[in-house]
Amino acid sequence: MSQVDLTIAELPFHLVADELERLRANTPLVHVLTNEVVQCFTANTLLAIGASPAMIVAEAEVADFAAIADALLINIGTVYPVRLQAMNLAIDAANAAATPWVLDPVAVGVLQYRRDAALAMLAKKPAAIRGNGSEILALAAALALNAEAIAGGKGVDSTMSSMSALSAAQQLARATGAIVAVTGATDYITDGEQTWAVPWGHPMMTRVVGTGCALSAVVAAFLADAPNRLNAVAAACAVMAIAGERAVECSDGPGTFVAPFLDALHVIHPVQLRSYSE
Ligand SMILES: Nc1ncnc2c1ncn2[C@@H]1O[C@H](COP(=O)(O)OP(=O)(O)OP(=O)(O)O)[C@@H](O)[C@H]1O
Ligand SMILES: Cc1ncsc1CCO
């Protein structure tokens, strides 16, 4: 019987550089079905990094658009019945076109309606799942029908570290076939066997709304036509975390963080990333 290789290694900068170069060359069209809080920030984040966002949400349009987009994000942060219906139509069309889609299971440990919705989506095989510690623990527990372990999270915020959810992330990846990214002080990105650690970022990123939601959209962008999905998801996490660190240097707090964060995403360059490896 073959042993599962649970190696964890820090993501090297040259891989981030390669993935960023690929993304900028492709300028992927990202179909975004996200929550109502973070729409504009998510679109600006995608534009700053070099992707094209489109928030197409009508039931009558989502299938047609998912079929022509390069990647799809499904974020259940403010899900309600009509939106859920549209999300499932978009997922089915993306799957029919072999287009990668990402699930952001916002607050999945807090409410049964979205938990049921997320579990049904898992059966449709997301290419990646990106959540905070509480969300990944809750989703893994829900999938295993481990009822006591499901509850978790303070609304949309995590009460658990990413490290405490690492094993759940690996199990979730193995059970679903998705790349799982669990974010926090260190982000862990896993296919269930190999795991990249992304240790950058800053706590200020949790003091403005939507950095995680926007990261999930960036994960979708990096997954478009990705030859290596694990590296693509990890690079998305790295670029956001590095930009977050840089933005803090030019900000006084949450109110002045967002503008330098978008600027940092815009200027981050593969050549500069490669120089960190030397
Ligand atoms: N303590 C921390 N130190 C450094 N970076 C952090 C920390 N906590 C979160 N981050 C970074 O913030 C970003 C968002 O991750 P987080 O886990 O907060 O997502 P989230 O809870 O889903 O966010 P939201 O739902 O508000 O969009 C990631 O890039 C992550 O690396
Ligand atoms: C604050 C908030 N409420 C529902 S979704 C969302 C965005 C952060 O996940």
Ligand SMILES: [Mg+2]
């Ligand atoms: Mg979130």
